[in-house]
Every structure is written in C-alpha cells, then in structure tokens.
Amino acid sequence: MIDPRLLRAEPDLFRDSQLRRGADNSAVDRFLELDRSRRTAQQLFEEVRAQQKQMGKRIGPARGAEKRGELTEGQQAELARWLTEAEELSNRVKAAESEVADLEPQVEAAATEIDNLVDPDAPIGSESDFRTLHEVGKPRDFDSEGFSPKDHLELGEILRAIDTDRAAKVSGSRFFYLTGDGALLELALLNLAMNFATGNGFTPIIPPALVRPPAMAGTGFLGQAEENVYRLEADDLYLVGTAEVPLAAFHSNEILDAEQLPLRYAGFSPCFRREAGSHGRDTRGIIRVHQFDKVEMFSFCNPDEAVAEHERLLSWEQEFLDLLELPYRVIDVATGDLGSSAARKYDIEAWIPTQGRYREVTSTSNCTTFQSRRLNIRMRSKSGSPHPLATLNGTLIAMPRVIVALLENHQSADGSVAIPEALRPYLGGRDRLLPK
RNA sequence: GGAGAUGUCGCCUAGUCUGGUUUAUGGCGCCCGCCUGCUAAGCGGGUUGAGGUUUUAAGACCUCUCGAGGGUUCAAAUCCCUCCAUCUCCGCCA
Known part of the structure; x- marks a missing residue:
C-alpha cells in the first residue's frame, strides 16, 4: 500500500515510478479522483451523523423523564417532534454512510493497483x-x-x-x-x-x-x-x-x-x-x-x-x-x-x-x-x-x-x-x- | 468433534441482565507540572488508535474505534446473527 497522503501531495512521484516499472499509471489519477469523492462523501456523513448524535442527546434524557412521568404536555409534544426529526436524520445518515461504503472499496482497489515507489538508484528496464x-x-x-x-x-x-x-x-x-x-x-x-x-x-x-x-x-x-x-x-x-x-x-x-x-x-x-x-x-x-x-x-x-x-x-x-x-x-x-x-x-x-x-x-x-x-x-x-x-x-x-x-x-x-x-x-x- | 465460559482505549477493571441522563468507570503503569535538603509520599493535569475540517503555528473542532463483520432501533459496549481468538471439561489424536 502506497502512502495516500504523499500521493495526494506529489502524484508525479507515483506516475513516474509506475513508468519506470513499465507499468500502467492510470490508477494514480483514478485514485486521486475517487479519493476526492470519498472524502466529500465522508464529510457529508460526518456532518449528518453529528446532528444525529446531538439529537440523541436531547431524546435520551427526555425519554427518561417520560418514563418517570415528569413530562408536561408541551414537552411531550416536543419529544414527538424530535423523534420524527431523528427518524429523518437517521435516513440521511444511512444514505450518506452507504455512499461512503460504496466508494471505499473503489478507492482501495485503485490504491492497491499502485506499486511501491521504486528506488531512484534501481536500474531502469525489464x-x-x-x-x-x-x-x-x-x-x-x-x-x-x-x-x-x-x-x-x-x-x-x-x-x-x-x-x-x-x-x-x-x-x-x-x-x-x-x-x-x-x-x-x-x-x-x-x-x-x-x-x-x-x-x-x-x-x-x-x-x-x-x-x-x-x-x-x-x-x-x-x-x-x-x-x-x-x-x-x-x-x-x-x-x-x-x-x-x-x-x-x-x-x-x-x-x-x-x-x-x-x-x-x-x-x-x-x-x-x-x-x-x-x-x-x-x-x-x-x-x-x-x-x-x-x-x-x-x-x-x-x-x-x-x-x-x-x-x-x-x-x-x-x-x-x-x-x-x-x-x-x-x-x-x-x-x-x-x-x-x-x-x-x-x-x-x-x-x-x-x-x-x-x-x-x-x-x-x-x-x-x-x-x-x-x-x-x-x-x-x-x-x-x-x-x-x-x-x-x-x-x-x-x-x-x-x-x-x-x-x-x-x-x-x-x-x-x-x-x-x-x-x-x-x-x-x-x-x-x-x-x- | 461435543458442552460451557470469556473478549472493554499498555495492564487490570466498572458498565452488558433492564439500550438513551457515559465526553466508556476506577486503579496500576507511564508522561508533564506543583510541592518537598534528596528519594519516596502527596497534589493537579495528561495518557487507544485511525480519518478529516480548520489555523502561519501551537492548537481547536468533528467522525469512526468496546475481538471482527453484519442486523434491529430515532438511538447499540449493551439486543440479535455470523465469524475469529482464548480458557475449562469431555472425546479423539502425532
């Protein structure tokens, strides 16, 4: 496995290394593109997931109070609204998560196709x-x-x-x-x-x-x-x-x-x-x-x-x-x-x-x-x-x-x-x- | 092969039955600081790993991570399924 951060920063190193091996270097650009999409998807997921957790923190105590019969009618209605909202958030989390899960193996596959960086002192050729x-x-x-x-x-x-x-x-x-x-x-x-x-x-x-x-x-x-x-x-x-x-x-x-x-x-x-x-x-x-x-x-x-x-x-x-x-x-x-x-x-x-x-x-x-x-x-x-x-x-x-x-x-x-x-x-x- | 038990952030450990008010408890070890002739003790703080956002930087923030992977749920260390590992007993065996 190559160093993904190095690849992002200096893709030419890898393109050149692949050429020296006489190997295909298209995976380098494929990786860069998939990696970008993956990170975008990841960020979306993390964002909605954070919202979901915040919501969970409100629902938890409210549910506790509900069980003890301490909720006013207004609080009861609010809890119901939260639950509806949470359900929607849950769907968005799942959607975002599955997009990440979809891209992950593709990024992985592209990375796996890239060989180790050759030592510059190694003789070039077959x-x-x-x-x-x-x-x-x-x-x-x-x-x-x-x-x-x-x-x-x-x-x-x-x-x-x-x-x-x-x-x-x-x-x-x-x-x-x-x-x-x-x-x-x-x-x-x-x-x-x-x-x-x-x-x-x-x-x-x-x-x-x-x-x-x-x-x-x-x-x-x-x-x-x-x-x-x-x-x-x-x-x-x-x-x-x-x-x-x-x-x-x-x-x-x-x-x-x-x-x-x-x-x-x-x-x-x-x-x-x-x-x-x-x-x-x-x-x-x-x-x-x-x-x-x-x-x-x-x-x-x-x-x-x-x-x-x-x-x-x-x-x-x-x-x-x-x-x-x-x-x-x-x-x-x-x-x-x-x-x-x-x-x-x-x-x-x-x-x-x-x-x-x-x-x-x-x-x-x-x-x-x-x-x-x-x-x-x-x-x-x-x-x-x-x-x-x-x-x-x-x-x-x-x-x-x-x-x-x-x-x-x-x-x-x-x-x-x-x-x-x-x-x-x-x-x-x-x-x-x-x-x- | 059969029966049972267990797996929590270096080590030990609480939490699992009864899902939410837990930023996963406490101890040991380790690191930093304070204090003290020195040492020890004491006091305060820190201490899994990964990915990301942001910043000149130190840093700040977010997500994931409770053996692994799935599932149920608004919400999983906790409930369900599969797998892996370890331990105990039985059987078999070089």
Whole structure:
C-alpha cells in the first residue's frame, strides 16, 4: 500500500515510478479522483451523523423523564417532534454512510493497483536490464581438469541423494525426495544457516506454513502472483510460497517500539509454489519445484535505516555463499522485474556448470513502508505518533538450488562431491559425499 | 468433534441482565507540572488508535474505534446473527 497522503501531495512521484516499472499509471489519477469523492462523501456523513448524535442527546434524557412521568404536555409534544426529526436524520445518515461504503472499496482497489515507489538508484528496464554489481569466485574450468561435469540430478542419483522418479510416482512432476546423504545435506545446511543467522543477531523462527487471506494479501501475493499460490478451498487457507509471509504478518496490527528496531528474524519453513506458467522450464532436477525448504531473513526497521539494512542483508547472503565456496554474481534487479512491493531488489546467482550460466539462488528486497502499511505494522518513538516502518527480506538459503550448486560445483570425475569446510562439522566431519 | 465460559482505549477493571441522563468507570503503569535538603509520599493535569475540517503555528473542532463483520432501533459496549481468538471439561489424536 502506497502512502495516500504523499500521493495526494506529489502524484508525479507515483506516475513516474509506475513508468519506470513499465507499468500502467492510470490508477494514480483514478485514485486521486475517487479519493476526492470519498472524502466529500465522508464529510457529508460526518456532518449528518453529528446532528444525529446531538439529537440523541436531547431524546435520551427526555425519554427518561417520560418514563418517570415528569413530562408536561408541551414537552411531550416536543419529544414527538424530535423523534420524527431523528427518524429523518437517521435516513440521511444511512444514505450518506452507504455512499461512503460504496466508494471505499473503489478507492482501495485503485490504491492497491499502485506499486511501491521504486528506488531512484534501481536500474531502469525489464528483466534483462539488470546491473551486475559483483562477481565473486571463478567458475571451474572442467575442460582443463579433463572431465565434463555431470548435472545435479545425475550426481544426486549416483550419490543416492535425490530421487525424482519416485517423487513423480507419489506426488507428480516437480517434486523430489532427498534420501540418505541428500537428506543429511539439507539438515546440515539448515543448521549451518541457523547458526549463522543467530550468530548475526537473528531470532530463529519456525512459522506456520498455512496462513489466512489477510497475511497473503498483506504481503502482496494475492495480486499478479496469485496464480502461483496454493489455496485450500475447504478451509480458506493458503500454503505460503515463502516464510516471508508468516514473518511479515508476525507483527501485523502491532505498534513496535522504535528503540527495539531493527527486529531481525530467520524463518525456516517449507515453501509451496504452483509454478503456473512455467511449463517446460527447468523440468529436469530440482531447480524448479512445487515444494522446498528455505531459511528466510526478515527485518523490521526504521525507514531511515532501510537502505543500509538492505546492504546488510545482501552482505549476509554473500557471506553465507562464501562459506559454501560457491562462485556467484550479484545483480541489481531492474525496475520492471521488482514485483509490486519492492523498491529495490538484489539477486544473487550461483554459477551452474552444466548450464554454463548463473542461476538465482537468493534474493533480497527492500519493501520500504509498502508492506507495513498493508499489514498495519507501525513503530513509535519516545515522542510522537506511530509511523509505518520498513520491512526487508532476504533468502539465507533455498535448499534445492543450493544443493544443485553444491553438487555441480564441488563434484569430482568419479561422481563424489567435496564438502565445503564450513559444512563438515554438520556432516560428521566428512569431507566428501561418496557414490553409493 | 461435543458442552460451557470469556473478549472493554499498555495492564487490570466498572458498565452488558433492564439500550438513551457515559465526553466508556476506577486503579496500576507511564508522561508533564506543583510541592518537598534528596528519594519516596502527596497534589493537579495528561495518557487507544485511525480519518478529516480548520489555523502561519501551537492548537481547536468533528467522525469512526468496546475481538471482527453484519442486523434491529430515532438511538447499540449493551439486543440479535455470523465469524475469529482464548480458557475449562469431555472425546479423539502425532
């Protein structure tokens, strides 16, 4: 949700931002017009409502006196007149109220169509117009090592770590079993990630993966992204696509103490994605799946701190990938590819040898005050009234894609896979996964 | 799943049966001021949140807000309906 007062005062900011996203900006003017009508209607309502209340204050005591039989004939007649007048007022109140009630959702709808203001520093353009910020590590030269790399699925089968055939039998396409060392690998990554997070001051959280509609809507997943969300019709619940949803909604309808900020959480949850519209893409292996586990970082912070916090989230993401000894690059996502709630977004893409390219493994977004407005999360400093705060999120680890990157980048010709040093304590001190 | 109880402005609490004379009571906590060698106590005032009108400004005023949403009524914290949450008991269960 955008800031309606800012929009009234400086609509050009929003028109321009929408253009930068390559999005429709007609909602800005639609909002302004509806908002004006709504406020006019609101004022009328408040006026007649005030009259009605005044009348009620006269009728009340008079009725009391009437019951006690203390009214003179003249007062009795006056009361009767008041009641007639009150009835008429009541009708006018109802009419005015229903006009407001009519306009309200329209204003709301227009506001919802307006995306978050983009950060002026974000590169302008569509998906391919990203800016590369860093490249870290070098892709391995398998040619010079004298063998061609196997892809993660082949390795996963050699190690008996990944089983997609049986997953297809049981659940369908885009599902997987992690077996043996595969399962242990995920648990090791989880523990490494959680220790890393808590070491950096995050509170570990295991949130619910089923949420009610307001949580889903508040985080912005019921707009364009809706087709990718699983919904449980019978119970009116959604399966979350990321822990961002329950983490963001954790403090919904709360006013947080500004002194306590930033509040940082690391949430571990399963993630469910329908992957509608991606038929035929990444059908092999576990790069694109319907269900996976992820540790997500989430921060509630002062809007003044949001840009710095975003940089911090990014550097934690990088640090974590460094621990896993993976080559990657960091990109500054272009305005057209931000999604409605992010003002700026950095993706980290790990090198995938068998694809000869970088693929997204983590992503961090600065949502400024956009989400907190929808979720009604505010902060209060010692003096002064509550204000919306900023929310930011960033992937610490998305299991399948990191497993893909680990297997492919650290493989040997015999199909064994080297375990990065940081991970060894979590795998019983082993330094390799061996074919089974 | 069955039976019952509860939900009031940070916390506790009055008000709900019997609708109006309530700007929603009082206490605790917190904030400001007064008073007092200091502290404590005492005294006075303030203290839900949202939207709006107006003003150079401080402010003033209005409307909404008693778990949420509907309804009845001239008028709803109070009556009716639906939903949500919590608690107690019973049953079932990893």
